[in-house]
Amino acid sequence: MRIVVAHNRYREAQPSGENTIVDSEIAQLTDAGVEVLPFIRSSDEIPSMSKAAKALLPISPIWAPRAQEDLSRLLTTHRPDVLHLHNPYPLISPWVVRTAHRHGVPVVQTVHNYRQVCSSGIYFRDGMICQDCKGRALGVPAVVHRCYRNSRAQSALMATTLAVHRGTWRSVDRFIALTSAIADHLRDYGIPDERIVVKPNSVPDPGRPAPLGDGFLYMARLTPEKGLDLLLEAWRRHPVGTLGTLRVAGDGELRPLVEAAAAERADVVYLGQLDRAGVRAAVEASAVVIAASMWHDVLPTVIIEALASGRPVLGTALGGIPYLVGADGPREPAGTGSAEIASAIPGEGVAPLPAGVVTGTAGWVVPPEPAAMAAAFPVARAGAAALSQPARLRYEQTFHPDVVTKRLLDIYASVTRP
Missing domain, CATH: 3.40.50.2000 (Glycogen Phosphorylase B;)
Structure with a gap:
């Protein structure tokens, strides 16, 4: 089996469990005999980009043309069985779902947050849980409250991105919900049950636990x-x-x-x-x-x-x-x-x-x-x-890798069977 794993890494200065999980999952799939083709971008690349590339950054969450070109070449050359998407923002864009489908490649996405609806992705604002954008065609409250990077302009861009890609997300072949709560979030967003699978993450086995410390x-x-x-x-x-x-x-x-x-x-x-x-x-x-x-x-x-x-x-x-x-x-x-x-x-x-x-x-x-x-x-x-x-x-x-990886392979098989 040949799998493209697509992920926009968060900045290394910002500790990210999501980055850790993607790295671990790639290693676990490789150990299981899967050929993994990483399609990785990093937000750490942004400061060193050319002026022309930086000029395109405002539209990257919506389209990211360079990423689509690179992905198209990868898909044409390697003809993978599945594209597995994690975080698409800001350098990959949800448009990769459309690009993969244009090449006849099914898409699986692990849902790590609430960014189908919430511009910040965490349903949290001003020290409290906030779901003001839930059920709206356009997340105007996110713009008013500068929810994305504390910028009204960037919040407007992200709210627009979420509105533009509502249909894109609903075309994903299989969503991996990390818990039943995320499965409920996806159902509320309009994803049918048959396209949602609950599968948690794992971390490598550290071996036999040491005796308990204190505190x-x-x-x-x-x-x-x-x-x-x-x-x-x-x-x-x-x-x-x-x-x-x-x-x-x-x-x-x-x-x-x-x-x-x-x-x-x-x-x-x-x-x-x-x-x-x-x-x-x-x-x-x-x-x-x-x-x-x-x-x-x-x-x-x-x-x-x-x-x-x-x-x-x-x-x-x-x-x-x-x-x-x-x-x-x-x-x-x-x-x-x-x-x-x-x-x-x-x-x-x-x-x-x-x-x-x-x-x-x-x-x-x-x-x-x-x-x-x-x-x-x-x-x-x-x-x-x-x-x-x-x-x-x-x-x-x-949560052991052996248990979780088998579950992931079953999910891939479910979208590639004729």
Whole structure:
């Protein structure tokens, strides 16, 4: 089988789980004997472009003529079985779907965000979830609020792109929804059930988990939607040292907040931006990984990495987080919960979980509120050992490359069968 993987890489200065997933998926497909033809562009190319190329950038999200020419040559030369599209913006454009179909090549797209509808792709604005453009033919609110790159002109361009390519997206042969929540998003957009398949991402198997460390790890872009404010406010509700160490890794506009917290409290450590070895060391040093997202985060890669290392996760009950930690199915009423975990909390004995804290197969979810997260910290710290093995098992059964790659090959086969 011969597959073109098309992806516009995000800037390397902006940590991207999506870039990581695409790289891993290419490696996993190659290991499975698939011939992969990468069709990759990077936003890091933009500063070094010629003046003529930069002049065309404003229309690239809509058309990207150079990318269409290059893709046409690739398709003509190699005659692939499928084009698998990830992120098309800004240098590839959704027009590659039309180009592939013109060559008789079916298209599969992994949906990593909400950009069929939302110009920013995250349904988040001014510190809160926003779906003002949902159901509109043209996303005027995105222009008014400068939702794309904080620019009214660029927001107008993206809103126009989404309107122009509504038919393009609806012509995709198969959508890969990373969770059932994304499948619902696609159905709401008008995609029929038979063209939606739920398949999560995976990360490479790091091997047998190391013994649990202590404390918590938060690893994300330091931006408002990732919930750093929420995390730090919740952490400050506990005396210094009572929860172990809070390690924070990543970079972004909110970096000064975590630097101030680290200067203020001995139990907060800022690790900066980490390479792969640094990530693994930080995970192994911790007992619980935190996902404090304030938006409907689709499928945070850091959670899969945590499960692979046998670390349970404390997350907000938004987007794909409940699915990842196995807390999206039938559950006990709030105020009840795991006696085994509750009894491990010093001085508590067997007691119900705090209101709003829900225990899943591989972690806990709470409402995106400081009080709820603060109440969950001691529960998660006490219960980490009990959920370490279930966390690893969830990874092996649902997110291991062997499981996920087989599912992906089945999806390719479904669009190439006569």
